[in-house]
Amino acid sequence: MTTTPAHSDPARSDPESSGGASTERLTFWEEATRWTLSVDHKKLGLMYIAAGLVFFLIGGVEAAFMRLQLMKADAGIIDPETFNQLFTMHGTTMVFLVGMPILLGFGNYLIPLMVGARDMAFPRLNAFGFWLFIFGGILLYFSYIGSQGLYGAPSAPDVGWFAYAPLTSRTFSRGNSTDYWILGILVSGFGSMTTAINFIATILCMRCPGMKLMRMPMIAWMMLVVAGLVLVAIPVLTAAQAMLLLDRSLGAHFFDPETQGSAVLWQHLFWFFGHPEVYILILPAFGFVSEILPVFSRKAIFGYSLMVAATVGIGFIALGVWAHHMFVIGMGPVLDSFFAAATFLISVPTGIKIFNWIGTMWGGRLRFATPMLFVTGFIAMFVIGGLTGIMLATVPMDWQLSDSYFVVGHFHYVLFGGTVFGIFGAIFYWFPKATGRMLDDKLGKWTFWLLFIGFTLTFMPMHVSGVLGMPRRVYTYEADRGFELWNMISTIGVPVQMAGILVFLWNVVRSLRKGEIAGNDPWDAWTLEWATTSPPPEWNFDRVPTVTSARPLWDLKNPEDPDAHYE
Amino acid sequence: MRTMSNEASVVMSATTTMPSRAKVGMASLIFMESAFFAAFLVTYLYYIGKSPDGPQPLDCLELGPVLFNSACLIASSVTVVFAVKSLARGAVGAFRLWMVVTILLGLEFLVGTGIEWRGLIEGKGLTLQSNAFGTTYYALVGFHAFHVAIGLLMLFGMLLLSLCGCINPKRDHMRVDIATWYWHFVDVVWIFVFTLVYIIGKVPQGGSL
Numbered sequence: 178m179t180t181t182p183a184h185s186d187p188a189r190s191d192p193e194s195s196g197g198a199s200t201e202r203l204t205f206w207e208e209a210t211r212w213t214l215s216v217d218h219k220k221l222g223l224m225y226i227a228a229g230l231v232f233f234l235i236g237g238v239e240a241a242f243m244r245l246q247l248m249k250a251d252a253g254i255i256d257p258e259t260f261n262q263l264f265t266m267h268g269t270t271m272v273f274l275v276g277m278p279i280l281l282g283f284g285n286y287l288i289p290l291m292v293g294a295r296d297m298a299f300p301r302l303n304a305f306g307f308w309l310f311i312f313g314g315i316l317l318y319f320s321y322i323g324s325q326g327l328y329g330a331p332s333a334p335d336v337g338w339f340a341y342a343p344l345t346s347r348t349f350s351r352g353n354s355t356d357y358w359i360l361g362i363l364v365s366g367f368g369s370m371t372t373a374i375n376f377i378a379t380i381l382c383m384r385c386p387g388m389k390l391m392r393m394p395m396i397a398w399m400m401l402v403v404a405g406l407v408l409v410a411i412p413v414l415t416a417a418q419a420m421l422l423l424d425r426s427l428g429a430h431f432f433d434p435e436t437q438g439s440a441v442l443w444q445h446l447f448w449f450f451g452h453p454e455v456y457i458l459i460l461p462a463f464g465f466v467s468e469i470l471p472v473f474s475r476k477a478i479f480g481y482s483l484m485v486a487a488t489v490g491i492g493f494i495a496l497g498v499w500a501h502h503m504f505v506i507g508m509g510p511v512l513d514s515f516f517a518a519a520t521f522l523i524s525v526p527t528g529i530k531i532f533n534w535i536g537t538m539w540g541g542r543l544r545f546a547t548p549m550l551f552v553t554g555f556i557a558m559f560v561i562g563g564l565t566g567i568m569l570a571t572v573p574m575d576w577q578l579s580d581s582y583f584v585v586g587h588f589h590y591v592l593f594g595g596t597v598f599g600i601f602g603a604i605f606y607w608f609p610k611a612t613g614r615m616l617d618d619k620l621g622k623w624t625f626w627l628l629f630i631g632f633t634l635t636f637m638p639m640h641v642s643g644v645l646g647m648p649r650r651v652y653t654y655e656a657d658r659g660f661e662l663w664n665m666i667s668t669i670g671v672p673v674q675m676a677g678i679l680v681f682l683w684n685v686v687r688s689l690r691k692g693e694i695a696g697n698d699p700w701d702a703w704t705l706e707w708a709t710t711s712p713p714p715e716w717n718f719d720r721v722p723t724v725t726s727a728r729p730l731w732d733l734k735n736p737e738d739p740d741a742h743y744e
Numbered sequence: 745m746r747t748m749s750n751e752a753s754v755v756m757s758a759t760t761t762m763p764s765r766a767k768v769g770m771a772s773l774i775f776m777e778s779a780f781f782a783a784f785l786v787t788y789l790y791y792i793g794k795s796p797d798g799p800q801p802l803d804c805l806e807l808g809p810v811l812f813n814s815a816c817l818i819a820s821s822v823t824v825v826f827a828v829k830s831l832a833r834g835a836v837g838a839f840r841l842w843m844v845v846t847i848l849l850g851l852e853f854l855v856g857t858g859i860e861w862r863g864l865i866e867g868k869g870l871t872l873q874s875n876a877f878g879t880t881y882y883a884l885v886g887f888h889a890f891h892v893a894i895g896l897l898m899l900f901g902m903l904l905l906s907l908c909g910c911i912n913p914k915r916d917h918m919r920v921d922i923a924t925w926y927w928h929f930v931d932v933v934w935i936f937v938f939t940l941v942y943i944i945g946k947v948p949q950g951g952s953l
Contacts, residue, residue, distance in 0.1 A: 420787065427873070
């Protein structure tokens, strides 16, 4: 493949169009002020991703402590109260402060570039959403010093990330650590909703000439569906949290069974948010795969329109599967069957995607650079997680496995093996665009293999300990239950993963300073973001581009055989 | 490789007209708010007839005052259309007049709700803490009233902008129109709330749907 160094491009010799990065020296405070006050979608996107990565490290350390405690039976390293806080904060952090912001950050960074716009539809609303997210995250973590827990001492929330009633009632959750959980997530939820509105308005209204809906990059489609899901799901969580707040603060009776409230109602409302949320976290990663895979297979994506249809289908079905989280509460055969069937149904469009990705790779000239490695790993991990998901959707199996470590293994396969691998692939793929420098490929491959091996060591044995009957969220277990070996292997995987993350951080720090200069289009890709400089100027494109097919840069590079001829 | 901008003129395809981002943004906001209210409506529906003791809907809720309040709110949706139409014609005076009428009607709804609540609290002893009915009633009607208040602030803001001469009929009448969508939305939500609370929800004590 051919790479195009930026300096060989005569149209870009003007220093102004290189984003102004190299022309002026700013002091640290000037730079910080510029970023803080910025409404530029690229700066906000990068800040989302950076903040998400910081929370990722925090959530990872919390998980490492849990694994340390569970390494052997009766380890006695962490007391039960702290353990409850650890799994609550780990789950809440990873879903709301890592997954959402990083994926929304990528959406922010990429959508305008990919659809050929100069910014989002509502730039100031965009900044507002970002700062709400930051504020919500800080509020949640402020509970460690600012809240009053069970015995009056500061305590992080300890009710689990889905905060089941009646555990959250005043009776069982004294003090105000649960209120920190409610308010922190409520505030960052407002941020997500404003961002979703922005995504929809940008994708529908800001496309460049010729960018028809069916010519948009897959990632734009995925983000459009994600934004729709956010608009349906997050308000329901907000409503449920408002009810919980009324219960706790003003003595209302929404969820307290002692006073005619219904604990099951909380589960319904929470999972009506919670299951679409799973697709909010995975669909953008599907988008990353659908962008990266074709470029490294040197083929257009297989079955574009079917891919779009499958995405929209997932979006709709995702709204009708939530109660498969609740098979063990005794809903009765009719509801059980409905939600099991709906869950099986959603595996159809998901399977279509898997086959389309394989079809894209089929017969392609595959090049396993780091992004491609992560994306291929994604497909393998996600298929495993998807298959255990189908097992869990089978009601009798779920009765056996619900709330066991099997479930923990399952959702880490889709959320870590899926979403996080997708995110790493995306970071390696778009880092050159955002910074102008490549991430080191050799270190990247180290990161991939360390993460892949560590991940498998940690999460594969959880399926076994789960089938053997180990419940999730226990701070310890007895020695004679047959759990010890599997837990030991799980814990051994943790330092391997940490090594992978450290290599990645070193890679970022090093490449920012002396990484290979990327040029505009280091991967020989086909979407619009590679048509502008790396990093792009604040206005993205000197002249708003006009596109004639789904792969505008292919058309440019191959004027003798443009895609437009086949549309 | 040549850059996109150099190529822009080579192949022009038919320029598609994009929808207005203000419209799409407001529609998304309304969609999102609908999901929020749907959660409260479903919760209200779920708890109908599930309050074994304490004040009951049949004893507490009277149709008379709330019908008058509802009529005011629905009328305000009509007057705000007159306001927008006036602005589109360039009749700024008529616009201001209809906005004042709309705001007064909206205020009447809020004050009427306040009076109704005072009667419920002092007369019938129904509070948020009484029972499931009290909890869901005040939450649903209260959150709706809260959104009416937000809508009123928007209307009031537009009136102030108009009074200080910041609204140019030609340039801004579409913006004003889109902003009033929110007011219509609040109105439509009330029709759902009213039907559920004051008609469907008035089942006899201990009964269910």
